Amino acid sequence: MPFARYRPVFAAPGALPFTLAGLLGRLALAMYGVSIVVLIADRRGSYALAGAVSAVGVLAGAALMPLLGRLVDRLGQARVAVPAVLATALPTGALLMCVRSGAPDWTLFLCWALSGTSPNLGGMARARWAHLHRNDAAALHRANALEQSLDELCFMAGPVLGMVLCTTLAPEAGLLAAWTLGTVGTLLFAAQRGTEPPLPESTQLASAGRGLIATRGFPALLAGFLAAGLLFGSQEVTTLAYTDALGRQSAGGVLLALVAAGSCVSGLAFGAIRPRRPAAVRLAFGAGAMTLLMLLPLAAGRAGAGLVVLGAALLAAGSGTAPTMISGMTLVQELLPAHRMNEAMALAVSAILVGISTGATLGGALVQHTTPGTGYLLPATAATLALLTTLPAALRTRTP
The missing domain is CATH 1.20.1250.20 (MFS general substrate transporter like domains)
Incomplete structure (x- = not known):
């Protein structure tokens, strides 16, 4: 397998650091699903409730993600990603408290839906690759292949890690670890300002409403x-x-x-x-x-x-x-x-x-x-x- 062909992908300064930081964040994303299901099923004794709360979180994330993406295009990745990921701390913590305290079921749906402000690190990474390799179609093709393979790697390891933490430490351990990894990964990713795509010009912003x-x-x-x-x-x-x-x-x-x-x-x-x-x-x-x-x-x-x-x-x-x-x-x-x-x-x-x-x-x-x-x-x-x-x-x- 000619993996040496991937070397030009990382030729741009700062490419490897933002890739590794993004990997942490995506590993967290892969851990969330199994972690929330195991947590609620264990503490509340209902897989039906656990699956429903998880589904609501996915749909909330799907609804919020394009809005965050538009803000990122207007303001820049770092200026949006940092407050967005920090904003997940309160609803995530509230969810853990509600699960343990026996709060009504609707509070779990609300807290998990509000936790859906995590930025789309995979999309932001692909936007960086598109900017870095805008004049090299072959390098961009390999960068996209690398991103997809990293996604698959995370979804191989993430659920296993989340399950191990939930079953060996505590039902809350998987969710806490996922939030920590996601926050740290996002902050490290946002700190790599040298590879961040430039902000649009005023003429481009005028057409952004379409x-x-x-x-x-x-x-x-x-x-x-x-x-x-x-x-x-x-x-x-x-x-x-x-x-x-x-x-x-x-x-x-x-x-x-x-x-x-x-x-x-x-x-x-x-x-x-x-x-x-x-x-x-x-x-x-x-x-x-x-x-x-x-x-x-x-x-x-x-x-x-x-x-x-x-x-x-x-x-x-x-x-x-x-x-x-x-x-x-x-x-x-x-x-x-x-x-x-x-x-x-x-x-x-x-x-x-x-x-x-x-x-x-x-x-x-x-x-x-x-x-x-x-x-x-x-x-x-x-x-x-x-x-x-x-x-x-x-x-x-x-x-x-």
């Missing part, structure tokens, strides 16, 4: 991200239900880690290849491969295969997601103006988050009323939807 949704091609791209989120959310619930039905609930986390591992490796490999086709075409090819690979866990689940076979199928299926996401983020950087990049990235991530929440809900309903393996129909369908939304742009694109 909605990004009106940008040609962007609505279809957001629909693709929504479908990808639907895939992620439904696949997670279906996998956990399948292992539970086999009496091996603890293996669910391992299987989900295999999905992330497949995506991480394929992302690094995809980034090492010099792109020769337009991003829209690469996105369609990625979505097509993802659609075909998602048939593997569907076949394994419907056949009632064991964990080894299902694990191999999920590992292969995961390898199709990273190239699709990398190409999608690259296309966002190409379609949207540089002075609106943080808002654009936030909209993309929000679409994914809404998809994840919706996919988890639909997946849970499907596995509740069918055999567990049938639930893999939903991620396979979501992958097909992602392909259908990306094909028109690819067909309009003329390859060089």
Whole structure:
């Protein structure tokens, strides 16, 4: 694997420090989901309540993220990220107190929703890469591949770390550790001012009121991200239900880690290849491969295969997601103006988050009323939807 090709990505001064700082923040993001569920389920004795509070937090974050992104584009990353992450301290602390004190359930929903002001470090990092490598398409492609692989790495390690802390120290330990890591990571990230994209000029600010949704091609791209989120959310619930039905609930986390591992490796490999086709075409090819690979866990689940076979199928299926996401983020950087990049990235991530929440809900309903393996129909369908939304742009694109 020619990982030496990633060296030019870090040639810009300060690239490595902001990448490592952002990694801390994203690790925290990956810890939040399992930490909040374990905390509420343990202290209140209800997984239904825990799942509902977690879902409300995801949706609140999805709603606030584009607004924070627009502020970042106008005021700068550091000036918005620092107060935004510090503002999470009060509602997070209040949530812990409400859980322990037996406060009414509605207080948990309110506190966790108000905690959704954490800035989108992944989007801000991609905005920095877009600025640093604006004249080098190959380096930007590799930077996006690196970011996606780091995301997958965090979602391999984050849930495991959160679960270990919650079960070995205290139910509150996972959430406290996630908040600490997220705050420290964000503050360190914001301190790297040398790589922060410049503020827009007054003429650019005058056009900032126009909605990004009106940008040609962007609505279809957001629909693709929504479908990808639907895939992620439904696949997670279906996998956990399948292992539970086999009496091996603890293996669910391992299987989900295999999905992330497949995506991480394929992302690094995809980034090492010099792109020769337009991003829209690469996105369609990625979505097509993802659609075909998602048939593997569907076949394994419907056949009632064991964990080894299902694990191999999920590992292969995961390898199709990273190239699709990398190409999608690259296309966002190409379609949207540089002075609106943080808002654009936030909209993309929000679409994914809404998809994840919706996919988890639909997946849970499907596995509740069918055999567990049938639930893999939903991620396979979501992958097909992602392909259908990306094909028109690819067909309009003329390859060089």
